[in-house]
Amino acid sequence: xxxxxxxxxxxxxxxxxxxxxxxxxxxxxxxxxxxxxxxxxxxxxxxxxxxxxxxxxxxxxxxxxxxxxxxxxxxxxxxxxxxxxxxxxxxxxxxxxxxxxxxxxxxxxxxxxxxxxxxxxxxxxxxxxxxxxxxxxxxxxxxxxxxxxxxxxxxxxxxxxxxxxxxxxxxxxxxxxxxxxxxxxxxxxxxxxxxxxxxxxxxxxxxxxxxxxxxxxxxxxxxxxxxxxxxxxxxxxxxxxxxxxxxxxxxxxxxxxxxxxxxxxxxxxxxxxxxxxxxxxxxxxxxxxxxxxxxxx
Amino acid sequence: xxxxxxxxxxxxxxxxxxxxxxxxxxxxxxxxxxxxxxxxxxxxxxxxxxxxxxxxxxxxxxxxxxxxxxxxxxxxxxxxxxxxxxxxxxxxxxxxxxxxxxxxxxxxxxxxxxxxxxxxxxxxxxxxxxxxxxxxxxxxxxxxxxxxxxxxxxxxxxxxxxxxxxxxxxxxxxxxxxxxxxxxxxxxxxxxxxxxxxxxxxxxxxxxxxxxxxxxxxxxxxxxxxxxxxxxxxxxxxxxxxxxxxxxxxxxxxxxxxxxxxxxxxxxxxxxxxxxxxxxxxxxxxxxxxxxxxxxx
Numbered sequence: 001x002x003x004x005x006x007x008x009x010x011x012x013x014x015x016x017x018x019x020x021x022x023x024x025x026x027x028x029x030x031x032x033x034x035x036x037x038x039x040x041x042x043x044x045x046x047x048x049x050x051x052x053x054x055x056x057x058x059x060x061x062x063x064x065x066x067x068x069x070x071x072x073x074x075x076x077x078x079x080x081x082x083x084x085x086x087x088x089x090x091x092x093x094x095x096x097x098x099x100x101x102x103x104x105x106x107x108x109x110x111x112x113x114x115x116x117x118x119x120x121x122x123x124x125x126x127x128x129x130x131x132x133x134x135x136x137x138x139x140x141x142x143x144x145x146x147x148x149x150x151x152x153x154x155x156x157x158x159x160x161x162x163x164x165x166x167x168x169x170x171x172x173x174x175x176x177x178x179x180x181x182x183x184x185x186x187x188x189x190x191x192x193x194x195x196x197x198x199x200x201x202x203x204x205x206x207x208x209x210x211x212x213x214x215x216x217x218x219x220x221x222x223x224x225x226x227x228x229x230x231x232x233x234x235x236x237x238x239x240x241x242x243x244x245x246x247x248x249x250x251x252x253x254x255x256x257x258x259x260x261x262x263x264x265x266x267x268x269x270x271x272x273x274x275x276x277x278x279x280x281x282x283x284x285x286x287x288x289x290x291x292x293x294x295x296x297x
Numbered sequence: 298x299x300x301x302x303x304x305x306x307x308x309x310x311x312x313x314x315x316x317x318x319x320x321x322x323x324x325x326x327x328x329x330x331x332x333x334x335x336x337x338x339x340x341x342x343x344x345x346x347x348x349x350x351x352x353x354x355x356x357x358x359x360x361x362x363x364x365x366x367x368x369x370x371x372x373x374x375x376x377x378x379x380x381x382x383x384x385x386x387x388x389x390x391x392x393x394x395x396x397x398x399x400x401x402x403x404x405x406x407x408x409x410x411x412x413x414x415x416x417x418x419x420x421x422x423x424x425x426x427x428x429x430x431x432x433x434x435x436x437x438x439x440x441x442x443x444x445x446x447x448x449x450x451x452x453x454x455x456x457x458x459x460x461x462x463x464x465x466x467x468x469x470x471x472x473x474x475x476x477x478x479x480x481x482x483x484x485x486x487x488x489x490x491x492x493x494x495x496x497x498x499x500x501x502x503x504x505x506x507x508x509x510x511x512x513x514x515x516x517x518x519x520x521x522x523x524x525x526x527x528x529x530x531x532x533x534x535x536x537x538x539x540x541x542x543x544x545x546x547x548x549x550x551x552x553x554x555x556x557x558x559x560x561x562x563x564x565x566x567x568x569x570x571x572x573x574x575x576x577x578x579x580x581x582x583x584x585x586x587x588x589x590x591x592x593x594x
Contacts, residue, residue: 015418015422017422017425017426019425019426019429020422020425023425065388065389065392068385069385069388069389087384088365088366088428089425091362091365091366091388092362092421092424092425092428093425094392095362095395095424096418096421096425098392098395098421099414099417099418099420099421100418102399102402102414102417102418103411103414103415103417105399105403105414106402106403106407106410106411106414106415107407107411110403110404110407110410113403113407114400114403114404117396117399117400117402117403118400118403120396120399121312121393121396121397121399121400123396124389124392124395124396125312125314125317127389127392128314128316128317128320128386128389128390128393129314129316131385131386132316
């Protein structure tokens with residue numbers, strides 16, 4: 001990951017602006033899931049390293065804009081970039097990272113550039129779909145799955161596919177692996193928002209529901225609970241939750257197996273991901289799935 | 298231009314989201330300078346038409362973000378997109394248009410994709426350079442020229458070069474034509490901010506100086522005027538101008554030939570643009586220069 005971080009810095013340094021480079025140093029770096037995935041599949045050829053840096057740069061750009069759109073003041077336990085430098089600088093910095101990433105992407109084979117850039121179109125539409133879906137109490141699991149496909153899974157799908165193309169593997173097999181990994185990843189993220197604490201998450205716990213996001217555990221709970229409990233859930237929607245209500249909500253989640261059910265769904269997707277690539281013997285792709293499901297942040 | 302507008306709509310329609318398509322219909326369409334330029338050079342092959350639509354889409358995306366960053370409430374005489382739908386929707390819509398444009402760009406030859414995407418990296422850095430340059434009274438003409446190269450000329454340069462590559466011409470000749478056309482275009486824009494009226498501009502006149510932008514006519518005026526007048530100019534900088542001060546400013550501009558000098562500079566750049574491509578016999582490239590210099594909006 002250190003090599004990838006260096007390549008990313010060199011991309012930004014090539015713009016030849018001290019101002020931009022200084023700002024870039026404050027852009028939060030991700031966990032590097034996408035880069036790790038690419039390097040597991042495509043090894044460490046120069047093209048693979050560049051692809052990993054490009055995808056991490058796209059991911060960083062999307063987080064900069066997401067935090068502006070969500071008015072987020074925290075990112076992974078630290079003050080967010082927009083909170084520190086203002087929304088406008090965050091928008092400009094996001095645009096710069098996107099465009100630098102695309103200009104490097106154009107140097108890779110067209111098939112790889114097409115698969116990554118298509119994913120970014122899905123990802124950016126996903127942000128709008130997410131915002132629209134947060135305007136009302138959505139109870140449709142298909143709309144939730146479609147949204148997390150756009151917003152999270154599409155770029156992971158394209159990362160795996162792009163890396164496979166570079167390595168001469170069948171792109172579609174790895175696309176399926178990446179898509180299911182991405183869906184599972186987002187479901188686990190949504191579970192952790194409920195089960196983890198503020199310190200571990202680096203942001204307030206049970207934040208999603210207050211923000212209008214009816215994630216999978218809430219969808220399962222809503223599906224299983226009584227009419228009276230449904231009314232109660234709707235009353236809590238988009239509100240600041242009292243400690244008592246948080247406790248009650250967690251009890252109800254436990255009573256109806258909502259968390260358990262969500263983790264089960266993520267695991268099923270993880271198995272499906274592994275089935276898609278079982279004919280290839282690539283070390284580490286199973287571990288990525290396992291680690292992702294068992295993580296606590 | 299109607300054909301280009303249709304292609305742009307088809308790109309957005311392919312995202313298969315009614316919500317996004319409806320919003321897209323409210324995105325202001327530009328004057329189409331870049332598309333016209335591309336079609337003059339590369340005729341109307343499918344690739345040329347796609348390139349024209351891609352570049353106009355990139356331009357539209359950059360204007361959406363610019364208006365958020367500049368807090369603009371008007372765009373070409375109408376309420377701006379961000380004023381109508383909010384900053385967040387404007388950010389998301391800009392991201393969607395950028396990414397759709399890049400995904401279509403990846404279908405064109407690598408050399409074309411590289412030249413356009415490099416320009417977008419310059420363009421987005423240019424926005425940040427512009428904002429930083431508006432924080433103080435800049436008196437350095439080189440910094441002004443560098444900023445307008447990034448912010449305006451780079452994409453016009455890449456449009457001309459990309460079209461030339463598609464048509465099998467020498468890319469660098471057309472890059473030089475496009476670069477000088479772009480610089481001249483921005484200088485005329487900056488002159489019109491002073492000489493034109495609010496109705497013709499579709500935004501308040503003498504807006505740039507209030508926004509912190511020391512454009513070429515102000516730079517010439519500052520260079521030529523007395524120390525006392527320089528102090529007066531600095532007093533007016535970033536302020537709402539009274540009718541009396543507007544009159545006085547225009548008088549001083551006239552006294553020191555600042556507008557005249559700026560138009561002369563734009564014309565010189567226009568001639569340089571034409572010299573770069575004089576060995577090619579392409580109808581309409583001279584007219585683009587003439588029309589651009591003689592326009593009043």
